[in-house]
Amino acid sequence: MIKNSDSTQLERQWKILSILSWENKGVTINQIYNRIAKNFGEKVSPKTIKRDLDDLTMVFPIYEDGEGRGTTYALEKYKIEDFVFSVQELFSLFFLREIIRKYDTSEPGKLALQLLERIISYIPSIYDDYIDRLYKTFLIQKDIDSDTNVTVETLKMINDAIVEKKCIKIRYYSFTSDSETVREVNPYIMYEKDGHYYLTGFCKLHNEIRDFRISRMKEIEVLNKSFEILPEFDKTKYYKYTWNILKGSTRYKIEIKFTGNAARLVKEYDRYRADDLIENEDGSIIFIKTVSQLDEIKRWVLGFGSDAEVLGPQEFKDMIYNEIIKMAEKIKGA
Incomplete structure (x- = not known):
């Protein structure tokens, strides 16, 4: 069944390019119209096809031959050979x-x-x-655990909502609260981290910008509601103060002194994560990083044991101290 096209401009133009790539000789707009109907089951007006062709010729090597309705369009093909x-x-x-x-x-x-x-x-x-x-x-180790239940169709649906600025409704499983909620989200941007796919958007349930792991979205529906991205949202700043994934609204300037082997390890493997790294004459280093959430960097610091000394802020020093006391009590009571 042929239906009126509801494709985005990008999808339409991809279909036109596909048709041109299939043909060894030029095709007319009417032939493109028929191929779109036959191969993709959609009806696209000749005026829209002409407009898309004009846009595509600005980017791709598409050549016109003839005049009027008999004008043909051909795509110059390249072969890897x-x-x-x-x-x-x-x-x-x-x-x-x-x-x-x-x-x-x-x-x-x-x-x-x-x-x-x-x-x-x-x-x-x-x-x-x-x-x-x-x-x-040459071996590249596979050290990423990709989301197995995220499909291309799901990513495309969310991407279309982002491009068209349409609100989505999701049934979402929260790992933190171990519960499911239905919420509306204004989708801003998708990103990939360590094989997992995330959506950043404005959550109307909590009235703030949040990140959602797409694999935890049990249902997704694109709503006929438009939105505008909050003017204060800056994706560069939003991700800048993240240690790994978790984000917060407070800024903490973390300063840690590493000594011994830990100093060498941090210089070799984690220098890129620091806002500033000061190397002292005795071989120790001062690692400085501003973050918006403390839990993730806390686990990282604890992994270096006594070779890591938190210099500030006091809230982070107290957090590390309390965690060490709890660990010591458990070991002592074991």
């Missing part, structure tokens, strides 16, 4: 595939890997030997 790869480019292609492989337990990762495998399959066979040798000499 036309490219000569350097050793560095082949290594980068292999590296990219192995990085994506870390996400292959999730549907988006699996589809991305299939796409890249498909591209690699068209590379001239003269490069196969080099890629085979890379498999034997």
Whole structure:
């Protein structure tokens, strides 16, 4: 059944590009109209197709031939065989595939890997030997546990709501409270962290901006309600003060002195997380970081034991002290 198109402009233009890529010769607007109806079951007006073609020709190598209704449009095609790869480019292609492989337990990762495998399959066979040798000499460990229940369709639904500024209603499981609630959210932006997908948006239930793990959304419905992003929302600042995932409204300037082996480890592996890192002559370091939530960085600091000394703020010093006392009491009573 052919229906009037409810596709976004991006989706429509992708369909037009697909049709042009299928044809070995130029096609008219009327032929594109018929192919969209046949292959995608949608009706798009010739005026809209013409407007989309005008936009696409500004970006893609699409050529016109003829005049009036007989004008044909053709997409210049490129083949991988036309490219000569350097050793560095082949290594980068292999590296990219192995990085994506870390996400292959999730549907988006699996589809991305299939796409890249498909591209690699068209590379001239003269490069196969080099890629085979890379498999034997270079290993990228799989250290990411991807969300297995997040589908591309779910991400697309949320993405469309973000683009069109439409409110969504979700039935959401909160790990913190171990309960489910139904809430309306104005979706702002999606992001990926350690194989998990998150949505940042304004939660009307709590009347504040919050993060939602998409795998914990049990139901999603796009509502016919429009919204505007709060003018004070700055995505750069919003994520800047995050240690890992958890966020808060308070700013804490954390200062920690690391000594011994901990100082060497932090300099080697965690320097990038610091706002500032001061190296002292005795080999110790002062690690400075402003965060908006203390629980996550608390667990990190405790992992270094007595080689970590919290210099401030006092609230964080008290938190670490109380946690150590509780741990000592449990060990003493065991």
